[in-house]
Amino acid sequence: MPEIIKVNGLCKTFGKLQAVNNLSFSVNEGDVYGFLGQNGAGKSTTIRMLLTLIAPSSGTIELFGKSLSSHRKEILSQIGAMIERPDLYKYLSAYDNLKLFAKLSGCKITNQLLMNQLEMVGLADRAKDKVKGFSQGMKQRLGIAIALVHNPALVILDEPTNGLDPQGIADIRNLIKSLSTEHKKTVVVSSHLLNEIEQVASRILIIDKGRKIIEGTTQELLDPNQTVVDIETNDAQKTYTLLSALTWKNHLQPLINDKISLTLHKHQIPDLLRSLVKMNIDVYALQQRHSLEDYFLKVTSGNYVQPV
Amino acid sequence: MYNLFKLELYKIFKRPRTYLSFAAITALIVIIQIGLLKDGKEYISFVLADLGNSFEINGNLCNGYFVCFCILQLLLIHVPLLIALIAADMISGEANMGTLRLLLSKPITRTEFVLAKFAAASVYTLLLLIWVAILALFVSMAIFGTDDIFLVKNNYAVQIAKDDIFWRYIGAFFFAALAMLTVAALAFFLSQFAENSIGPIVATMSIIIVFTIFSTMSIPIFNKIKPYMFTTHMVAWKEFFDVKVNADNESIVGTIQRPDKIINSALILIAHIVGFVGISVYSLKKKDILS
Numbered sequence: 149m150p151e152i153i154k155v156n157g158l159c160k161t162f163g164k165l166q167a168v169n170n171l172s173f174s175v176n177e178g179d180v181y182g183f184l185g186q187n188g189a190g191k192s193t194t195i196r197m198l199l200t201l202i203a204p205s206s207g208t209i210e211l212f213g214k215s216l217s218s219h220r221k222e223i224l225s226q227i228g229a230m231i232e233r234p235d236l237y238k239y240l241s242a243y244d245n246l247k248l249f250a251k252l253s254g255c256k257i258t259n260q261l262l263m264n265q266l267e268m269v270g271l272a273d274r275a276k277d278k279v280k281g282f283s284q285g286m287k288q289r290l291g292i293a294i295a296l297v298h299n300p301a302l303v304i305l306d307e308p309t310n311g312l313d314p315q316g317i318a319d320i321r322n323l324i325k326s327l328s329t330e331h332k333k334t335v336v337v338s339s340h341l342l343n344e345i346e347q348v349a350s351r352i353l354i355i356d357k358g359r360k361i362i363e364g365t366t367q368e369l370l371d372p373n374q375t376v377v378d379i380e381t382n383d384a385q386k387t388y389t390l391l392s393a394l395t396w397k398n399h400l401q402p403l404i405n406d407k408i409s410l411t412l413h414k415h416q417i418p419d420l421l422r423s424l425v426k427m428n429i430d431v432y433a434l435q436q437r438h439s440l441e442d443y444f445l446k447v448t449s450g451n452y453v454q455p456v
Numbered sequence: 457m458y459n460l461f462k463l464e465l466y467k468i469f470k471r472p473r474t475y476l477s478f479a480a481i482t483a484l485i486v487i488i489q490i491g492l493l494k495d496g497k498e499y500i501s502f503v504l505a506d507l508g509n510s511f512e513i514n515g516n517l518c519n520g521y522f523v524c525f526c527i528l529q530l531l532l533i534h535v536p537l538l539i540a541l542i543a544a545d546m547i548s549g550e551a552n553m554g555t556l557r558l559l560l561s562k563p564i565t566r567t568e569f570v571l572a573k574f575a576a577a578s579v580y581t582l583l584l585l586i587w588v589a590i591l592a593l594f595v596s597m598a599i600f601g602t603d604d605i606f607l608v609k610n611n612y613a614v615q616i617a618k619d620d621i622f623w624r625y626i627g628a629f630f631f632a633a634l635a636m637l638t639v640a641a642l643a644f645f646l647s648q649f650a651e652n653s654i655g656p657i658v659a660t661m662s663i664i665i666v667f668t669i670f671s672t673m674s675i676p677i678f679n680k681i682k683p684y685m686f687t688t689h690m691v692a693w694k695e696f697f698d699v700k701v702n703a704d705n706e707s708i709v710g711t712i713q714r715p716d717k718i719i720n721s722a723l724i725l726i727a728h729i730v731g732f733v734g735i736s737v738y739s740l741k742k743k744d745i746l747s
Contacts, residue, residue, distance in 0.1 A: 162744075202744040232557075233554060237555060249558065
């Protein structure tokens, strides 16, 4: 797959603050690229540099195989972006906002095209309403419609689920998936909602304090050796004692508030279940945790050493 | 860029705030006209009190041309405020709404962006001035009629024949357009340093008020800096109403006493406009968009 984004040695300094520090990464065509980091990690600064809103202190950015600094207009015409919370023009309707930005993007506009976009984000019935009456979630959805209205090859969404209700979050998640699978677009999505990224991204970059911590496919980053299993039984104390006497001792985490947790390889879960049955323990629930959240918190804690 | 300019105009004239300016200026002018309609003769007597002892002045002194002159003098501060209301919001308003980052990530250059925005603000300024001209000149002419204009200056009086006035107003309004575009350029320039429009509006008005005070006070230390302040040159439209006189001290029709002063002031104002817009382009090109 050709590289759509290629960032090399990117740095940005604001006064004494090093917001982005020697960041290099690449995004392939068709990727849903998850950009993860805690607040202040440098995600938005990096995205703004990709959109020429912030000038890098050093480093190079290539998009679609061309230098961003020398082919700015040509490159930006192929990008649709939604950056943080879009407030838009409150005194214009959803339809007029969309039309205005579509014209700015230089695409041919028809009433049908605009209504289709509004339909896609669930705002067709509010097309003529002024944005000042919209909730943050509705503005967010309109922002996504604006990002997509000119049919860009690359879509950049900065915190797209901010302010959305659970149904809205699910809708955006499905939209991102369909952009990649059905419309063959490359998507860069940043978020601090790690479970959201985990569910949509094919590749993930984690940054902290402006530096790359790790980059890889979602599968690579979800180390199966680090699966956490939470068990709920009829007698937690007894279960803990019995498991401590067996080979599971090395996997057990300290018992806190009658909560039994083990860290083990995913393939060991059936053996664990069999052991519990043999011990006549009534198992009410067994929950496997391998979310990126634990991993994310671990790698951004500052004492993580990447395994060789 | 033309497309961008049209969109900027569309945004300006979709905002209720734009029409508030037109409503405010209408109210101000109408109030002045009603006042002069009711008590115009008393006002004229007061203005010409000193001359009344030496001259016998007949005719319709409180005519449309005189009323227009009074209105233009009184609106020196109000019109810039209404212009700053829109021009100072052009960039800061976008930053406040969160649309600046959206606009500047579109395939347009920042130079195009600044020039299109300033061009749109200029159209608004000119339309506001045309509206002032319609109300202050044409409506006043319709209500009060026309006659010679009699103006009292610092140490002399000027009488201009009725048929020699209209073209002077055309010239005065063109010059006023230049002066108001300077205000728009200043407000526009300040607009990019703030994330809401209040700061740039207050800053623009403060600069105009302080500079106007400096320009009107005859204190030696201020006199040295007066030629460099744009407010000194903004009032040069009044030069259109100073005529050359012949040996008998009679006005020479079709003349202006100091045309060089008008040209000089116009050039200085143009230089300010180019300077403010040029610096705006330069600094926005260098600016990181963090809003």
